[in-house]
Amino acid sequence: MDFSTYKTEIEKDGFTIIPNVFSENDVNTIVSYINEVNTSSETFRKSANLFAIRQFLKEVPKVKRELFNNNLKSIVSSIFGEDYFVVKSIYFDKPEESNWFVSYHQDLTISVNTKSDIEGYSSWTVKQGQFAVQPPINVLENIYTIRIHLDNTTEENGVLKVVPQSHNKEIYRPETIDWNTETETICNVDKGGIMIMKPLLLHSSSRTTNNKRRRVIHIEFSNKELPQEIHWAEKLSIN
Structure with a gap:
């Protein structure tokens, strides 16, 4: 399949949508694996408005074969590059009656294995036992995010809204x-x-208004090596 149009859209606008990457059976299998998981781990976050699993591929390892099918592998190699690998994975489940919303923001942090004093790396935090840090802009510019949709997603159940081409403006404060x-x-x-x-x-997302859940698997990819003091927390080859 020719992915050149999608690649052009990402470079120009900062995003693209590719339909039918996963079949109905694929999605059902992925969901069944998620439903088997013990949710007591510290990487899980559960509330009335949101259920999330950080380090998703570590917590649900059975799902890897279904996720990294030939379609997704072809997309990664054709659009990103042959040398790209996973650096972060999160599962989001927005329940049917969620009033949770996210205002406009950029994703400015990466997940790493430890904290270290490194020039250009700032705003250190720890979320569910995982270190996060804001790296230099060239590291962020190199990353691609794939959001795999396990439900039909529209404005009524929290689909993303984006500002096209805003990825070309480096750090872009929402208030501006x-x-x-x-x-x-x-x-x-x-x-x-x-x-x-x-x-x-x-990008941002709204509250749910149609009583339909929104389940998404968020996976980030890079081909950059980090300074020797730190490592990607979830580095994983898809091949």
């Missing part, structure tokens, strides 16, 4: 968005489809 010049795009994605985006793309 000029809506006289910027536009907003709603990224509807059908079940089994994926959205690819650059982490520096401004």
Whole structure:
């Protein structure tokens, strides 16, 4: 399959949507593996508005074969590059009656194995036992995110809204968005489809209003090696 159009869209606008990457059976199998997991680990976050699993591929290892099918492998190698590997994975489940929303932001941190005093690496935090840090801009510009949709997702159940081309403006503070010049795009994605985006793309999501859940697997990829003092927390080859 020719992915050149999708690659062009990502480079220009910071995102693209590819339908039918996973079949109905693929999605059902993935969901069944998630449902088997013991949710008592510290990497799990559960509330009335959100269920999330950090270090998803470590917590649900059985899912790897279904996720990294030939379709997804071809997408990664054709659009990102042959040398790209996984660096972060999260599962999000937005329940049917969730009033949780996320305002416009960029994804400015990476997950690493330890904390260290390194020039250019700042804003250290720990989330569910995992270190996060804001790296230099060239590290963020190199990352691609794939969002695998396990449900039909629209504006009514928390689909992403984005500001096209905002990924080209490096650190872009949401409070400085000029809506006289910027536009907003709603990224509807059908079940089994994926959205690819650059982490520096401004994005947000709304509350759920249609009583339908929204389950998404978020996987980040890079081909950069980090300074020798730290390592990617979830580095994983997909081949």
